[in-house]
Amino acid sequence: MIELTPWWGALLLPPVLAAFAVAAAVFDSALTARAAGAPAPRAAAGAPLRAAGGLLLQQRRRTLAADAPLWRGAGITLAAAGVLASLVTPLGRWAVGDLSVGIVWFNAMEIVAWAAVWLAGWGANSAFGLVGGYRFIAQGLSYELPHMFALTAPAIGAGSLRVADVVSAQDGLWFAVWMPVAFLVFLATVLAMAFRRPFDHPVSRDTAGGVLAELSGVDRLVFLAGRWLLLVSGAGMAVALFLGGGAGPLLPAWLWSVLKTAAVLAALVWAGHRLPTVRMDRFAELAWLVLIPATLLQALFVSIVVI
Amino acid sequence: MWQEIVFWLCAAGAVGTGIAVFRVDSMARATFALLASFLFGAGTVLLVELTYLGVLVILMMIMEMVIMVVFMVMYMMNPAGLMPMSMLHNQRGSLAIAAGTFALLTAGIYLVDWPTSRAPRPGDPTKALGEALMGPKMLVMIVLGLALFATIVATVVLATNRGRYDRYGDRLERDRPDDPVRGGVGR
Numbered sequence: 001m002i003e004l005t006p007w008w009g010a011l012l013l014p015p016v017l018a019a020f021a022v023a024a025a026v027f028d029s030a031l032t033a034r035a036a037g038a039p040a041p042r043a044a045a046g047a048p049l050r051a052a053g054g055l056l057l058q059q060r061r062r063t064l065a066a067d068a069p070l071w072r073g074a075g076i077t078l079a080a081a082g083v084l085a086s087l088v089t090p091l092g093r094w095a096v097g098d099l100s101v102g103i104v105w106f107n108a109m110e111i112v113a114w115a116a117v118w119l120a121g122w123g124a125n126s127a128f129g130l131v132g133g134y135r136f137i138a139q140g141l142s143y144e145l146p147h148m149f150a151l152t153a154p155a156i157g158a159g160s161l162r163v164a165d166v167v168s169a170q171d172g173l174w175f176a177v178w179m180p181v182a183f184l185v186f187l188a189t190v191l192a193m194a195f196r197r198p199f200d201h202p203v204s205r206d207t208a209g210g211v212l213a214e215l216s217g218v219d220r221l222v223f224l225a226g227r228w229l230l231l232v233s234g235a236g237m238a239v240a241l242f243l244g245g246g247a248g249p250l251l252p253a254w255l256w257s258v259l260k261t262a263a264v265l266a267a268l269v270w271a272g273h274r275l276p277t278v279r280m281d282r283f284a285e286l287a288w289l290v291l292i293p294a295t296l297l298q299a300l301f302v303s304i305v306v307i
Numbered sequence: 308m309w310q311e312i313v314f315w316l317c318a319a320g321a322v323g324t325g326i327a328v329f330r331v332d333s334m335a336r337a338t339f340a341l342l343a344s345f346l347f348g349a350g351t352v353l354l355v356e357l358t359y360l361g362v363l364v365i366l367m368m369i370m371e372m373v374i375m376v377v378f379m380v381m382y383m384m385n386p387a388g389l390m391p392m393s394m395l396h397n398q399r400g401s402l403a404i405a406a407g408t409f410a411l412l413t414a415g416i417y418l419v420d421w422p423t424s425r426a427p428r429p430g431d432p433t434k435a436l437g438e439a440l441m442g443p444k445m446l447v448m449i450v451l452g453l454a455l456f457a458t459i460v461a462t463v464v465l466a467t468n469r470g471r472y473d474r475y476g477d478r479l480e481r482d483r484p485d486d487p488v489r490g491g492v493g494r
Binding site: 281 | 335374
């Protein structure tokens with residue numbers, strides 16, 4: 001049912017993801033403008049593109065004794081992780097890569113964000129950046145296990161780690177319906193993975209922007225783009241794993257995939273505007289004492305149903 | 308053909324970044340050079356079509372090295388590499404051990420008469436491996452899992468700074484624990 005695209009599908013993947021990312025950034029900007037009471041929120045929609053143009057022209061800020069290779073590599077690594085994570089995500093009937101262990105691949109690529117964010121914080125040789133980097137590692141240790149168990153539930157439900165099998169196993173009933181805990185935890189951890197609010201402590205204002213404190217110019221643009229790409233990848237995977245992929249009446253499969261991904265993405269961005277930043281020492285306890293047992297029970301429930 | 312090229316790229320990359328671990332002065336660079344070396348190693352695992360194992364190596368190594376970099380920076384004398392610091396210790400001894408191990412392994416590869424199997428390869432090697440491990444060896448696996456889990460719990464108990472008597476009082480009489488930082492579940 002899900003077929004591989006020819007080789008040029010891999011070339012199409014980054015632009016498709018970028019289109020989603022730009023749309024999400026525009027929506028985010030409009031929400032910010034509305035919350036700030038701007039007279040015409042629509043005018044703010046162009047703000048992300050203007051900001052991107054500005055960053056392209058901006059000269060790089062230099063810091064004393066920066067670790068340039070690691071610092072510059074961080075943004076590229078993050079953006080590459082965002083694109084590679086979507087390699088196995090199907091759009092309607094097409095997928096660029098159809099690995100037999102697609103879910104594990106997705107998980108491995110998103111963990112690259114750990115390295116990228118820490119490097120961005122470390123490389124600048126700035127105290128605030130380093131604080132942000134360490135915060136993200138603490139965040140990673142909190143969200144990663146619930147995230148992995150949330151990924152396990154659909155894999156058990158489909159009896160396969162191949163994303164195509166998971167999609168076709170949802171013919172009758174979407175996994176989001178009978179695995180609601182895994183679905184919600186997955187969405188929350190996607191926000192944490194892309195360090196968007198309520199999980200934006202690594203880049204929060206109390207540390208002057210944390211890992212973003214010293215990033216400027218094109219480095220900042222690539223890093224922020226990578227962050228959006230990661231969020232888009234997470235939303236796309238949520239559609240494939242929990243919302244039946246491209247399944248739907250009347251419209252073609254690819255359009256359903258696009259619509260569902262856009263809806264999940266909008267929900268994630270909107271949630272970020274409705275929730276306050278959570279401190280990591282608090283979230284760690286919540287994650288380990290509530291979310292991990294909850295996702296484990298969810299996996300147990302799914303296993304019993306499957307047997 | 309392309310597999311040979313990729314293999315040699317991975318092999319050269321793994322050795323090169325492995326050497327870089329000892330050539331760079333910064334703990335951050337050394338850790339990420341080591342990570343690159345492991346990722347090249349994962350590339351060779353992927354080449355022999357052990358997809359699950361290869362992807363798992365990538366996943367685990369990134370997690371592991373990001374946590375390790377915290378400890379490297381914390382414990383090493385010169386974390387940032389602002390002053391030159393040699394990572395080389397006991398050079399003669401380690402050279403002898405490295406050369407000896409290499410010679411032993413190479414000799415093993417060429418001299419041992421490795422058995423070959425006439426049985427066809429299973430369609431899904433990962434599944435076959437899982438069944439081989441989990442089928443007849445289930446009892447061993449359960450005992451092993453229990454021992455590992457007990458080790459983890461014991462390590463945490465030994466390492467913890469504040470036990471329940473610090474949190475709930477000497478007679479465990481407090482209703483709410485006395486924690487320096489309030490937790491996320493309302494305690």
